[in-house]
Amino acid sequence: MAHSYDVVGLGSAIVDVLAPVDDQFLLTHNVAKGVMTLIDEYRAEQLHSALGNPREIAGGSVANTMAGLASLGGRGVFEGKVKQDRLGQVFAASLKNLGVNYSTKPASAGPSTAMCLIAVTPDGERSMNTYLGASRELSTHDVDEKEIASAAVLYVEGYLWEAPKAKEACLKAIKAARRAGTKVAFTLSDPFVVGRYRSEFREILGDLDIIFANEDEAKALFEVETFDTVLQAARTSWHGIAALTRSEKGCVIAQGDEVHIVDAWPLERVVDTTGAGDQFAAGFLYALTHGRGLAHCGKLAVLCAAEVISHYGARPETSLRALATKAGLI
Amino acid sequence: MAHSYDVVGLGSAIVDVLAPVDDQFLLTHNVAKGVMTLIDEYRAEQLHSALGNPREIAGGSVANTMAGLASLGGRGVFEGKVKQDRLGQVFAASLKNLGVNYSTKPASAGPSTAMCLIAVTPDGERSMNTYLGASRELSTHDVDEKEIASAAVLYVEGYLWEAPKAKEACLKAIKAARRAGTKVAFTLSDPFVVGRYRSEFREILGDLDIIFANEDEAKALFEVETFDTVLQAARTSWHGIAALTRSEKGCVIAQGDEVHIVDAWPLERVVDTTGAGDQFAAGFLYALTHGRGLAHCGKLAVLCAAEVISHYGARPETSLRALATKAGLI
Numbered sequence: 001m002a003h004s005y006d007v008v009g010l011g012s013a014i015v016d017v018l019a020p021v022d023d024q025f026l027l028t029h030n031v032a033k034g035v036m037t038l039i040d041e042y043r044a045e046q047l048h049s050a051l052g053n054p055r056e057i058a059g060g061s062v063a064n065t066m067a068g069l070a071s072l073g074g075r076g077v078f079e080g081k082v083k084q085d086r087l088g089q090v091f092a093a094s095l096k097n098l099g100v101n102y103s104t105k106p107a108s109a110g111p112s113t114a115m116c117l118i119a120v121t122p123d124g125e126r127s128m129n130t131y132l133g134a135s136r137e138l139s140t141h142d143v144d145e146k147e148i149a150s151a152a153v154l155y156v157e158g159y160l161w162e163a164p165k166a167k168e169a170c171l172k173a174i175k176a177a178r179r180a181g182t183k184v185a186f187t188l189s190d191p192f193v194v195g196r197y198r199s200e201f202r203e204i205l206g207d208l209d210i211i212f213a214n215e216d217e218a219k220a221l222f223e224v225e226t227f228d229t230v231l232q233a234a235r236t237s238w239h240g241i242a243a244l245t246r247s248e249k250g251c252v253i254a255q256g257d258e259v260h261i262v263d264a265w266p267l268e269r270v271v272d273t274t275g276a277g278d279q280f281a282a283g284f285l286y287a288l289t290h291g292r293g294l295a296h297c298g299k300l301a302v303l304c305a306a307e308v309i310s311h312y313g314a315r316p317e318t319s320l321r322a323l324a325t326k327a328g329l330i
Numbered sequence: 331m332a333h334s335y336d337v338v339g340l341g342s343a344i345v346d347v348l349a350p351v352d353d354q355f356l357l358t359h360n361v362a363k364g365v366m367t368l369i370d371e372y373r374a375e376q377l378h379s380a381l382g383n384p385r386e387i388a389g390g391s392v393a394n395t396m397a398g399l400a401s402l403g404g405r406g407v408f409e410g411k412v413k414q415d416r417l418g419q420v421f422a423a424s425l426k427n428l429g430v431n432y433s434t435k436p437a438s439a440g441p442s443t444a445m446c447l448i449a450v451t452p453d454g455e456r457s458m459n460t461y462l463g464a465s466r467e468l469s470t471h472d473v474d475e476k477e478i479a480s481a482a483v484l485y486v487e488g489y490l491w492e493a494p495k496a497k498e499a500c501l502k503a504i505k506a507a508r509r510a511g512t513k514v515a516f517t518l519s520d521p522f523v524v525g526r527y528r529s530e531f532r533e534i535l536g537d538l539d540i541i542f543a544n545e546d547e548a549k550a551l552f553e554v555e556t557f558d559t560v561l562q563a564a565r566t567s568w569h570g571i572a573a574l575t576r577s578e579k580g581c582v583i584a585q586g587d588e589v590h591i592v593d594a595w596p597l598e599r600v601v602d603t604t605g606a607g608d609q610f611a612a613g614f615l616y617a618l619t620h621g622r623g624l625a626h627c628g629k630l631a632v633l634c635a636a637e638v639i640s641h642y643g644a645r646p647e648t649s650l651r652a653l654a655t656k657a658g659l660i
Contacts, residue, residue, distance in 0.1 A: 226593070227591055227593060228591050228628075260562075261557055261561055295562075
């Protein structure tokens with residue numbers, strides 16, 4: 001069956017708000033250095049105005065992946081919740097400008113659009129304060145079953161489990177995908193998220209076709225201590241495709257008897273690893289939805305990850321399609 | 331069947347002769363920096379005396395592995411040719427002191443015992459000049475079929491193909507092993523060796539049970555360009571165990587449907603990578619001949635490799651058995 005979309009993504013709609021600061025700023029505004037802290041709306045507003053004249057860049061893990069998919073020439077649609085406010089418009093415009101369909105109705109009331117306030121100190125460290133706001137309000141009413149049925153793959157993120165309504169929306173989307181024969185891809189998102197929702201993630205394993213996980217996330221899911229035991233657990237206890245990322249060691253793609261070990265794409269300098277996993281998923285899903293084998297999927301994935309870690313920011317700055325064509329992968 | 335030996339090793343009997351020199355020494359004595367050059371007896375004598383007061387350490391790839399096996403508490407016997415001269419005695423004594431049986435009759439005439447003259451410059455680079463001497467004289471008469479039949483594994487090295495008589499001895503040993511039900515393990519030794527004897531190595535693949543290879547050697551054998559294609563070739567076109575070493579990336583052990591990815595043992599500082607492959611093989615073969623699964627074999631292998639690269643020289647300086655016991659691997 002021909003699909004209208006390669007991938008339908010369901011995830012948190014977040015705008016990254018970045019500004020350079022000095023260490024004194026972190027002390028004055030009680031920002032913990034180098035980690036991610038969840039904050040409320042009041043604090044978000046305070047910090048936002050304190051940051052002066054920040055850069056605003058649409059973000060969110062699955063949304064970043066959809067941006068990468070579009071950069072590869074793939075056909076994507078995103079479902080995720082913003083509010084009808086200025087940042088909500090920034091988020092929507094960023095996807096539409098890239099050619100990603102996005103028609104989730106923005107909330108007219110309630111919390112404002114989610115933002116991740118990123119204070120970058122001169123040493124390159126990023127201190128993040130995330131206000132989940134409207135992204136938590138994603139509900140089952142926002143899940144478009146027709147859109148899901150018209151895509152080859154549904155891609156969802158573990159982060160959604162942090163908000164009960166968003167989790168229900170995600171579960172509804174997965175069910176709709178299974179009914180329609182749309183494959184389901186899931187990113188574990190974060191080792192702490194896996195730690196909090198391990199048993200729930202394990203329960204839905206049977207409904208998933210593809211898992212994206214870095215080494216720490218995969219170890220947390222299977223509760224094992226070495227990469228090899230992750231690999232054996234994924235291959236023997238699960239039917240799907242495990243796409244396991246290993247930073248500078250590249251990735252391992254495994255499904256039952258099939259195992260591929262793909263090296264990281266050679267890179268002169270790593271500038272900022274933010275978004276590596278998101279763009280890895282973009283490359284992988286593009287190749288998979290274009291009929292490529294698992295080894296090829298892994299190669300395109302590490303190429304896309306390499307692009308995004310060669311500069312600041314979580315979305316590609318050069319055409320991934322041009323890069324992939326040059327590398328003979330498209 | 332209970333075996334008298336865990337491993338019988340057949341390889342080049344070489345004494346390493348190390349001395350610190352300055353760059354001027356290399357220029358004066360026409361030594362190419364940083365590479366391995368084969369030299370004749372005349373040049374070996376010249377260089378040996380020019381080196382002043384060098385350290386002499388028994389070496390040779392398979393012999394180093396047998397030393398490691400003994401350090402783990404394994405039962406080993408070595409077959410390889412020295413001459414009845416001073417360095418020949420150094421070589422024999424080194425194995426006997428470690429508890430490795432060694433009774434190959436030394437040559438009473440002909441070229442002297444093989445030596446690898448290693449000039450170490452202040453920048454840590456090692457410039458090697460190897461005189462194969464008596465080690466090339468290993469012949470079919472030196473192959474002890476009873477010893478081979480009494481071991482669980484026969485371990486041989488690709489380096490032997492550099493000497494026609496030694497190669498014949500190796501082929502005879504492999505045949506004897508197959509008749510006796512002794513497993514055959516083979517190290518590809520060096521990418522250039524593989525390049526020179528690729529078709530011959532491929533012909534004997536059917537008689538091998540275990541191959542040790544680093545990434546470059548394995549790529550040269552299968553004539554492929556990426557590690558993943560090596561892995562697929564080994565798994566699909568060959569029945570045996572491929573133990574593939576990847577330096578800081580650890581190793582991959584594969585046999586048909588079974589694949590294990592084992593990380594390198596954590597190490598604060600790499601001092602000298604000489605002998606890493608030899609000690610890797612020692613750990614692997616010890617674990618394999620003591621009934622361990624492939625993942626466990628890989629783990630003990632990377633531990634033994636880590637010990638030898640943490641100091642100068644190709645043989646362990648601390649008890650591998652003590653290290654392995656501490657790590658819970660024995």
